[in-house]
Amino acid sequence: MATLVTIIVFILFLSAILTGGYNKELMDRFRSHWLWDWITTVDHKKIGIMYGIGGGFFFILGGIEALLIRTQLFYPNNDFIVGRAFNELLTMHGTTMIFFVAMPLLFALMNMIVPLQIGARDVAFPFLNAMGLWFFIAGGILMNLSWLFGNAPDAGWTNYVPIAANEYSAGTGIDYYVLGLQISGFGTLMSGINFLATIINMRTEGMSFLRMPLFTWTSFISSALILFGFPPLTAGLFLIMFERLFGANFFDVAAGGNPIIWEHLFWIFGHPEVYIVVLPAFGIMSEVISTFSKKRLFGYTSMVFATILIGFLGFMVWAHHMFTVGMGPVANSIFAIATMTIAVPTGIKVFNWLFTMWGGKIRFTTAMLYAVGFIPTFVMGGVTGVMLSTPPGDYQYHDSYFVVAHFHYVLIGGTVFGILAGFYYWWPKIFGYKLNEKLGKWNFWLFFIGFHLTFLIQHFIGLFGMPRRVFTYQPEDGLTLINQISTVGAYMMAVATILFVVNVIYSYRHRVPVGNDPWDGRTLEWSIPSPAPFYNFAQLPKVRALDAFWHEKMKGNKEMEPAEPLGPIHMPSNNHLPIVIVLGFFISGLGFVFRSNEVGALGLIFAFLMMFVRSFEKDHGYHVETDEVEKVEKGVKA
Amino acid sequence: MTGCEEPDRTVFSPKGEAGEGSLDVIMLSIYIMTFVVAVVLAIFIYVLIRYRQKPGDNSIPKQVEGSMKLEMLWTVIPIILLAILAVPTLTHTFSLAEEAPKDEDPLRVKVTAHQYWWEFEYPDLGIKTAQQLHIPTDEKVYLELTSDDVIHAFWVPELAGKQDLNPGSTNKMWIDADEPGTYEGRCAELCGAGHALMNFQVVAQEKEDFDKWVEKRKNPSSEPKTAEQKAGKEVFTQNCMSCHAIDGTQMKTKGEKAPNLTGFAERNKIAGLLENNDENLEKWMKHPEQVKPGTYMPSFDFLSDEDMDNLKAYLQSLE
Numbered sequence: 001m002a003t004l005v006t007i008i009v010f011i012l013f014l015s016a017i018l019t020g021g022y023n024k025e026l027m028d029r030f031r032s033h034w035l036w037d038w039i040t041t042v043d044h045k046k047i048g049i050m051y052g053i054g055g056g057f058f059f060i061l062g063g064i065e066a067l068l069i070r071t072q073l074f075y076p077n078n079d080f081i082v083g084r085a086f087n088e089l090l091t092m093h094g095t096t097m098i099f100f101v102a103m104p105l106l107f108a109l110m111n112m113i114v115p116l117q118i119g120a121r122d123v124a125f126p127f128l129n130a131m132g133l134w135f136f137i138a139g140g141i142l143m144n145l146s147w148l149f150g151n152a153p154d155a156g157w158t159n160y161v162p163i164a165a166n167e168y169s170a171g172t173g174i175d176y177y178v179l180g181l182q183i184s185g186f187g188t189l190m191s192g193i194n195f196l197a198t199i200i201n202m203r204t205e206g207m208s209f210l211r212m213p214l215f216t217w218t219s220f221i222s223s224a225l226i227l228f229g230f231p232p233l234t235a236g237l238f239l240i241m242f243e244r245l246f247g248a249n250f251f252d253v254a255a256g257g258n259p260i261i262w263e264h265l266f267w268i269f270g271h272p273e274v275y276i277v278v279l280p281a282f283g284i285m286s287e288v289i290s291t292f293s294k295k296r297l298f299g300y301t302s303m304v305f306a307t308i309l310i311g312f313l314g315f316m317v318w319a320h321h322m323f324t325v326g327m328g329p330v331a332n333s334i335f336a337i338a339t340m341t342i343a344v345p346t347g348i349k350v351f352n353w354l355f356t357m358w359g360g361k362i363r364f365t366t367a368m369l370y371a372v373g374f375i376p377t378f379v380m381g382g383v384t385g386v387m388l389s390t391p392p393g394d395y396q397y398h399d400s401y402f403v404v405a406h407f408h409y410v411l412i413g414g415t416v417f418g419i420l421a422g423f424y425y426w427w428p429k430i431f432g433y434k435l436n437e438k439l440g441k442w443n444f445w446l447f448f449i450g451f452h453l454t455f456l457i458q459h460f461i462g463l464f465g466m467p468r469r470v471f472t473y474q475p476e477d478g479l480t481l482i483n484q485i486s487t488v489g490a491y492m493m494a495v496a497t498i499l500f501v502v503n504v505i506y507s508y509r510h511r512v513p514v515g516n517d518p519w520d521g522r523t524l525e526w527s528i529p530s531p532a533p534f535y536n537f538a539q540l541p542k543v544r545a546l547d548a549f550w551h552e553k554m555k556g557n558k559e560m561e562p563a564e565p566l567g568p569i570h571m572p573s574n575n576h577l578p579i580v581i582v583l584g585f586f587i588s589g590l591g592f593v594f595r596s597n598e599v600g601a602l603g604l605i606f607a608f609l610m611m612f613v614r615s616f617e618k619d620h621g622y623h624v625e626t627d628e629v630e631k632v633e634k635g636v637k638a
Numbered sequence: 639m640t641g642c643e644e645p646d647r648t649v650f651s652p653k654g655e656a657g658e659g660s661l662d663v664i665m666l667s668i669y670i671m672t673f674v675v676a677v678v679l680a681i682f683i684y685v686l687i688r689y690r691q692k693p694g695d696n697s698i699p700k701q702v703e704g705s706m707k708l709e710m711l712w713t714v715i716p717i718i719l720l721a722i723l724a725v726p727t728l729t730h731t732f733s734l735a736e737e738a739p740k741d742e743d744p745l746r747v748k749v750t751a752h753q754y755w756w757e758f759e760y761p762d763l764g765i766k767t768a769q770q771l772h773i774p775t776d777e778k779v780y781l782e783l784t785s786d787d788v789i790h791a792f793w794v795p796e797l798a799g800k801q802d803l804n805p806g807s808t809n810k811m812w813i814d815a816d817e818p819g820t821y822e823g824r825c826a827e828l829c830g831a832g833h834a835l836m837n838f839q840v841v842a843q844e845k846e847d848f849d850k851w852v853e854k855r856k857n858p859s860s861e862p863k864t865a866e867q868k869a870g871k872e873v874f875t876q877n878c879m880s881c882h883a884i885d886g887t888q889m890k891t892k893g894e895k896a897p898n899l900t901g902f903a904e905r906n907k908i909a910g911l912l913e914n915n916d917e918n919l920e921k922w923m924k925h926p927e928q929v930k931p932g933t934y935m936p937s938f939d940f941l942s943d944e945d946m947d948n949l950k951a952y953l954q955s956l957e
Binding site for chain 1: 826
């Protein structure tokens with residue numbers, strides 16, 4: 001019955017859209033609302049801001065989950081949150097932080113900055129870009145709906161089978177994980193392809209590959225990793241989806257399946273994923289350190305090739321997550337050595353950063369503080385990474401709190417510090433005013449100290465025999481005090497996060513407009529007004545050296561030399577179809593989760609129908625006329 | 639305050655060759671990595687102090703492109719350091735994967751993990767036990783690990799690193815203990831709601847004590863002696879027998895779904911977790927779900943106080 005009603009409503013809805021039989025006046029009112037402009041936008045800067053808001057929201061959600069975890073572990077045999085509920089928390093914390101925080105926040109910065117850094121007016125596929133955003137939001141919402149409708153996924157972010165199979169995880173929890181990730185994964189893949197195409201094709205005159213700023217380079221390599229890394233995840237998720245929803249037996253030992261297949265598929269994706277989220281952070285650090293040391297990046301070329309090498313090696317080492325699976329000493333040794341080699345290009349990067357600062361004039365802005373704090377923190381995460389690469393050591397570290405400490409050093413010390421540095425650094429370019437520096441410094445110190453308080457000690461919690469993903473420990477284990485210190489640190493980080501939100505609000509209320517170049521920047525984005533006009537560059541600039549804008553400033557020029565005369569600018573038009581297409585996938589995902597295959601299929605049909613409609617759209621964008629560009633430019637200057 | 643207790647199962651105090659093998663590599667890597675961190679920190683601190691922008695100094699520093707010599711230096715030195723680390727890594731990786739010698743007759747134990755308990759079978763000795771693994775000291779014991787349901791991992795930090803127990807296949811590892819004692823073990827792979835409490839103990843005994851234990855397990859004292867125990871066995875056959883086995887006594891069926899309870903009175907812990915005493919035994923049987931979330935053991939709170947007492951008496955008589 002419910003299915004029938006759904007189908008009828010759906011057909012009415014569809015016919016209304018296709019025949020235009022809806023209320024025109026209502027639509028006009030919709031269209032003139034500012035929200036409509038944001039929902040239908042294809043502007044990379046607005047999309048970036050929305051990625052930021054979405055990622056920020058999920059960061060708070062994932063952070064609350066982390067606090068609940070640390071609260072449960074405050075004393076032994078605590079019964080605050082135990083058993084399955086605790087497993088749900090740790091699963092959602094990990095999955096949220098990786099897929100709905102780290103990735104979207106990096107996409108936020110990539111969207112906001114990469115086109116500006118290469119001298120482009122938008123990304124190569126603005127429509128696809130908008131779709132990527134909505135896929136992320138749909139996936140994140142779908143996954144978190146599991147808290148409201150029944151149970152959340154409870155098999156860890158790695159979702160190993162058999163605990164992720166129907167037999168051991170009853171209910172629909174894991175289905176939310178599978179479909180939520182599948183949907184957001186589509187978006188990630190699209191965005192990855194989009195940035196590859198953008199960086200290859202849309203560089204302005206003179207912006208050769210070896211003149212690209214390092215953030216653009218790392219975004220480029222990261223996008224390539226997405227292109228090769230996400231398909232194995234997609235394939236694995238389809239296998240689990242068929243196993244759970246349609247009774248397939250890929251992983252069921254009794255039916256001839258093998259659960260290790262999932263581990264391999266997951267980590268073939270999972271290891272490059274680490275580099276997907278950390279490489280752009282390396283790029284941000286390179287920009288920030290270079291700018292605030294007033295020096296060119298030391299060893300730029302070796303930085304670029306180190307990035308490429310890390311990206312390449314990142315695909316060769318996935319099985320080091322599986323040393324204890326029983327692959328045998330030969331396979332373990334090969335993957336151990338392969339893993340160790342990654343330390344070399346990473347080491348090159350660290351020393352290049354140090355020597356960029358060497359001989360420079362260092363200014364300790366909040367962005368620089370995060371970059372400076374990042375270096376020792378990330379080195380800690382790096383050396384424990386080398387320690388983990390040795391199988392005999394790993395047998396002890398594996399799945400203990402030592403691993404938890406290691407990857408938080410990399411993911412927070414690397415990615416989150418990078419993202420925060422990026423926000424403090426590029427905030428004026430996007431919004432036209434700086435974040436408050438005083439609050440920023442409080443934010444940094446609290447976050448930095450809280451972080452080390454939480455995680456430094458976790459190395460020892462692991463070495464003292466505490467496995468990860470456990471909801472409790474015994475009083476006689478002697479782990480009480482160190483767990484309590486860790487929990488206190490976690491709360492400090494929470495306070496720091498609140499302070500960041502306060503800073504955003506405070507800085508907005510007390511905003512002081514800044515000029516084009518508030519930090520004495522080096523790259524192209526600082527040559528245009530803040531906030532960047534919607535078309536970015538009135539005239540595309542001509543790049544004559546690495547650190548193009550710095551090069552012009554040193555020659556005494558105030559602006560970039562244009563590569564084209566002032567003329568009409570071609571811009572893509574807004575479109576509501578991205579969100580409509582994604583809505584189809586969202587409905588489909590929800591349908592499959594509720595084991596209603598009819599709704600699932602209908603959602604897909606709707607999505608494909610909307611894609612079909614899109615194929616016949618004859619919208620080639622619009623032109624911003626010269627006098628309007630002049631008006632905007634003058635308005636900005638005045 | 640309980641927090642002042644010393645951690646009781648650290649990887650830094652191994653009691654066996656396997657644990658020492660891991661620790662060798664761990665310590666070498668810690669030394670090398672401490673050196674690396676020290677070098678980075680030294681440069682880092684020097685740079686931050688020396689090259690801060692002084693107030694009023696607006697000069698532009700020299701724009702250095704790079705330095706071939708320096709860059710070679712920090713490429714080659716890490717490679718050498720890694721090579722130093724790689725040698726013991728590989729030797730220990732292979733020695734830890736050593737398989738049972740064919741010509742001798744080593745002690746083999748088949749370990750089967752279940753949600754959320756451990757089964758230990760000595761195929762050559764014909765003994766089956768649970769939760770508490772007995773091994774002789776100064777002897778390599780070869781484990782064959784598999785799982786009955788989901789993936790688990792076998793971890794006794796003081797004796798050896800982890801090995802996964804996968805359903806449908808068998809992994810091998812060896813452990814040994816230098817000195818007699820009880821070593822705490824944990825499941826280290828997320829296996830469900832009760833994962834955190836899937837604890838077990840390894841009891842290492844001198845060779846002769848171990849042989850005594852084996853003899854006792856082969857000829858267990860499982861017959862009730864007092865009237866109370868007899869009544870307790872009656873309760874057991876009515877309620878527990880379909881899941882739990884007790885060797886050395888006549889029972890109509892032999893439960894395979896849950897831990898074998900032969901010699902239960904000698905175990906240190908109940909369910910691998912609670913101190914073995916009457917009070918905890920009753921707590922566990924009445925409300926197992928409260929003790930270990932997700933356990934398949936049903937609650938026996940419907941037993942009368944008398945039945946419960948008799949059952950406890952019987953279980954505590956099993957030696």
